[in-house]
Amino acid sequence: MDLPLLELKGVSLAFGGLQVVSGLDLHVDEGEIVSVIGPNGAGKTTLFNLITGIYKPDEGDITFDGSSIVGLQPHQITQRGIARTFQTLRLFLNMTVRDNVMAAAYGHTHAGLFRAMLRTPSMRREEREIRELAERRLAFFGDRLMGYRWDQPAYSLSYANRRRLEIARATATSPRILLLDEPAAGMNPAETHEITELIGKLRTDGGYTILVIEHDMHVVEGISDRVVALDHGVKIAEGAFAEVATDPLVVEAYLGLGTTGTK
Amino acid sequence: MSDTTPGDPNAPALPEAEGPAVGRDEWVARHGERRLTRGGRLGEMEDRLRAVPWWAFLILFLAVASLMPAVEASGYVRRVGFDTAIYMLLALGLNVVVGWGGLLDLGYIAFFGIGAYAYAIFDSDKFGIHLPTIVAIPAITILGAVIGLLVGLPSRRLSGDYLAIVTLFFLELFETVMLNGNQIFGHNITGGANGILNVDPLSFFGHTLVTQHQGIFAVSYYYVALAVFAVVFVALRFANLSRIGRSWRSIREDPLAAEVMGMPINWLKLTAFATGAGVAALTGTIETSLTGSVFPLNFSPTVLITIYAMVILGGSGSQAGVVLGAILVNVLLQVLENPDQARVLFYLMIVVGVLATFRFTRRLAVLAVETIVLGFVIHAIVSAVHPSWATEGHNGFSGLMSHWVLVPENLTPWVGQVAYGVLIASVLGITLLRGWARVIALPPVLYLAAFVWENLMIPNPGPTRYIVLGLLLIVLMIARPNGLLGERRVEIV
Numbered sequence: 001m002d003l004p005l006l007e008l009k010g011v012s013l014a015f016g017g018l019q020v021v022s023g024l025d026l027h028v029d030e031g032e033i034v035s036v037i038g039p040n041g042a043g044k045t046t047l048f049n050l051i052t053g054i055y056k057p058d059e060g061d062i063t064f065d066g067s068s069i070v071g072l073q074p075h076q077i078t079q080r081g082i083a084r085t086f087q088t089l090r091l092f093l094n095m096t097v098r099d100n101v102m103a104a105a106y107g108h109t110h111a112g113l114f115r116a117m118l119r120t121p122s123m124r125r126e127e128r129e130i131r132e133l134a135e136r137r138l139a140f141f142g143d144r145l146m147g148y149r150w151d152q153p154a155y156s157l158s159y160a161n162r163r164r165l166e167i168a169r170a171t172a173t174s175p176r177i178l179l180l181d182e183p184a185a186g187m188n189p190a191e192t193h194e195i196t197e198l199i200g201k202l203r204t205d206g207g208y209t210i211l212v213i214e215h216d217m218h219v220v221e222g223i224s225d226r227v228v229a230l231d232h233g234v235k236i237a238e239g240a241f242a243e244v245a246t247d248p249l250v251v252e253a254y255l256g257l258g259t260t261g262t263k
Numbered sequence: 264m265s266d267t268t269p270g271d272p273n274a275p276a277l278p279e280a281e282g283p284a285v286g287r288d289e290w291v292a293r294h295g296e297r298r299l300t301r302g303g304r305l306g307e308m309e310d311r312l313r314a315v316p317w318w319a320f321l322i323l324f325l326a327v328a329s330l331m332p333a334v335e336a337s338g339y340v341r342r343v344g345f346d347t348a349i350y351m352l353l354a355l356g357l358n359v360v361v362g363w364g365g366l367l368d369l370g371y372i373a374f375f376g377i378g379a380y381a382y383a384i385f386d387s388d389k390f391g392i393h394l395p396t397i398v399a400i401p402a403i404t405i406l407g408a409v410i411g412l413l414v415g416l417p418s419r420r421l422s423g424d425y426l427a428i429v430t431l432f433f434l435e436l437f438e439t440v441m442l443n444g445n446q447i448f449g450h451n452i453t454g455g456a457n458g459i460l461n462v463d464p465l466s467f468f469g470h471t472l473v474t475q476h477q478g479i480f481a482v483s484y485y486y487v488a489l490a491v492f493a494v495v496f497v498a499l500r501f502a503n504l505s506r507i508g509r510s511w512r513s514i515r516e517d518p519l520a521a522e523v524m525g526m527p528i529n530w531l532k533l534t535a536f537a538t539g540a541g542v543a544a545l546t547g548t549i550e551t552s553l554t555g556s557v558f559p560l561n562f563s564p565t566v567l568i569t570i571y572a573m574v575i576l577g578g579s580g581s582q583a584g585v586v587l588g589a590i591l592v593n594v595l596l597q598v599l600e601n602p603d604q605a606r607v608l609f610y611l612m613i614v615v616g617v618l619a620t621f622r623f624t625r626r627l628a629v630l631a632v633e634t635i636v637l638g639f640v641i642h643a644i645v646s647a648v649h650p651s652w653a654t655e656g657h658n659g660f661s662g663l664m665s666h667w668v669l670v671p672e673n674l675t676p677w678v679g680q681v682a683y684g685v686l687i688a689s690v691l692g693i694t695l696l697r698g699w700a701r702v703i704a705l706p707p708v709l710y711l712a713a714f715v716w717e718n719l720m721i722p723n724p725g726p727t728r729y730i731v732l733g734l735l736l737i738v739l740m741i742a743r744p745n746g747l748l749g750e751r752r753v754e755i756v
Contacts, residue, residue, distance in 0.1 A: 052523055054523070073522070074522045074523050075522050075527045075528070078523060079525050083524075084523060086520065090519065090520035091516075091517070091520070092512065092513045092516035092517060092521075093517075093753060094516055094750070094752050094753065095509070095512055095513070099509055099512070102506075103510060103512075103513045103521070103524065103526070104524040104525065105506065106506055106524065106525050106526045107524075107525025107526070108525075109506050111505060111506060111507075112507070113502060113505075113507050113534055113538065115505075116501055116506070116507050116508070117499075117501050117502050118501075119501050123505065127504075127506075130506065153750075153751075153753075169524065170524075173524055173525050
């Protein structure tokens with residue numbers, strides 16, 4: 001197990017003249033929880049879009065489990081075992097909570113259109129498995145997404161529950177690594193605390209490796225094995241939370257230079 | 264607060280959570296006490312109806328539909344039943360593309376035409392080919408789906424308006440090719456504007472289904488259409504309840520999220536497109552086997568818009584909804600062909616509309632009295648001055664109405680046209696008025712509407728049908744934006 005599960009080597013991306021990510025090296029080992037921090041516009045979400053194949057890097061290579069995933073379609077990358085949530089929630093709002101999770105099982109199931117129309121025994125068996133999988137994934141969140149909520153449309157959920165459903169949906173793709181984009185954004189302190197616990201449990205009980213973008217430093221401190229700080233698409237610090245949080249470059253990126261302060 | 268929570272007996276039991284239960288949510292655990300349901304008899308009925316499975320409704324519907332010819336012996340009504348079944352099939356196919364896939368396909372009717380032409384070419388004297396029905400229908404269905412796939416290929420990356428433009432272009436292309444198909448490299452393939460005639464009727468194992476018994480529509484075709492409808496309905500239902508159906512709906516909701524959740528969206532869009540095309544082609548074969556001929560203009564944008572109206576009115580995305588939409592629109596169009604029925608429908612719509620707006624209030628009474636009196640006063644004055652401007656019928660409802668509304672013997676055409684223009688302007692104007700001002704101003708407008716209806720619209724049933732259908736659609740879209748049986752849809756962030 002020398003090879004990291006996910007590795008980025010010298011990845012760069014520019015939108016026209018704007019260099020969003022430049023020469024980024026990053027690795028995530030199996031079973032690790034790595035946090036990515038940085039001010040708004042640092043390129044954190046772009047990093048996720050690069051890993052999941054929504055953007056193609058201009059330079060550099062991204063390998064997952066030893067093989068390159070650059071140039072693959074996003075759905076192929078997901079099928080290899082990378083799942084993500086979105087910072088700006090992108091649920092299937094007019095589908096039921098359960099259907100949202102069941103839909104995400106597409107990549108590792110097989111019944112095609114004809115088998116569905118004929119409702120063959122193998123298709124029905126698979127359908128039952130998908131349903132059980134979805135219900136297990138939803139049960140992960142305690143009572144929050146249970147019972148009558150299964151058959152309610154996703155738009156009826158509260159904001160915090162939508163965040164939970166996003167995570168449940170991502171886990172239904174049977175990933176090895178979960179990319180969580182600001183899972184605690186917009187949550188109250190109690191819910192934030194709950195999310196912190198939950199991320200830990202996703203690793204211990206779910207067995208997922210986790211790469212997470214987060215602004216809430218309490219969450220970052222609570223969960224991270226390692227923290228990576230980005231600014232203007234460049235990695236400015238990496239290491240344990242205590243080191244990174246006190247790194248002068250990180251402080252500068254967040255607060256500006258002390259000497260030329262804008263007071 | 265006691266510890267024991269009185270649970271809702273109807274709530275589904277919570278399965279044992281296998282994972283860790285992070286935080287127990289009292290609010291959720293006690294939802295049963297707070298859930299708002301309709302009380303009393305109505306609520307009970309609603310709950311029971313919800314518990315009935317979909318196939319029970321389908322069987323009930325098919326049973327009622329199969330009994331229709333036993334009750335109604337007229338060939339005309341049976342033929343309308345057949346046409347309605349054809350529309351139901353077309354609406355079901357379009358529902359896959361538009362309702363589930365969320366793809367705005369304006370070329371849909373071309374696939375109906377492809378099925379019809381393919382059947383006409385492979386089962387007529389045109390080229391002397393007579394494929395057995397049992398081979399022709401599945402083969403043409405697959406052909407339609409494959410052509411759908413090919414048309415979809417170049418446009419698979421398009422969505423929304425762009426896809427609509429490309430597919431509309433395909434429909435125009437199809438019409439042009441069929442219209443000029445009598446000289447493709449010097450060969451007459453499609454018969455051009457004259458179409459293809461003498462197409463074979465359906466035949467099963469050497470037994471031919473005649474299309475007419477002594478000049479009357481043979482009811483066997485109605486049953487064939489109904490049987491095909493049942494099969495297509497169930498097959499599409501099963502497709503929707505599978506991983507493919509879920510992925511279609513996911514793409515409709517959010518293509519990017521669907522792609523990132525592992526769904527190959529381009530391929531899935533193509534399958535939705537091809538499934539719709541296959542259903543349309545299948546429908547084309549049945550239609551042509553009965554009518555025995557195809558012409559290019561059978562597949563005009565008018566038919567396309569009618570089918571869209573059915574899907575939207577019934578509730579895009581709901582199978583039962585689009586079937587209901589097909590029945591309502593086709594029956595409505597038939598009713599509007601008959602002036603007497605159309606007249607009843609028109610005045611009924613006005614009465615229902617006024618009732619829905621004013622309910623049983625004093626305003627309604629004032630409005631009704633004012634309208635009726637105004638009509639008789641105008642009628643009395645005009646018939647005293649100019650008797651020929653106020654002819655009076657004697658029989659039935661139209662006779663009754665002609666004592667109230669003016670029906671000149673020979674209406675100068677421009678009067679009708681001006682009245683129509685003034686009517687539209689005053690209807691728009693009345694939407695700006697509120698309260699009693701509206702009650703006072705409405706009767707002249709209603710009278711003008713009746714005048715225009717009797718003198719301009721009744722004599723021209725062709726355009727009138729579509730005007731009334733359009734009005735009905737507008738009213739319905741305001742009242743129920745998701746169609747009659749459509750689920751509530753939201754687009755919030």
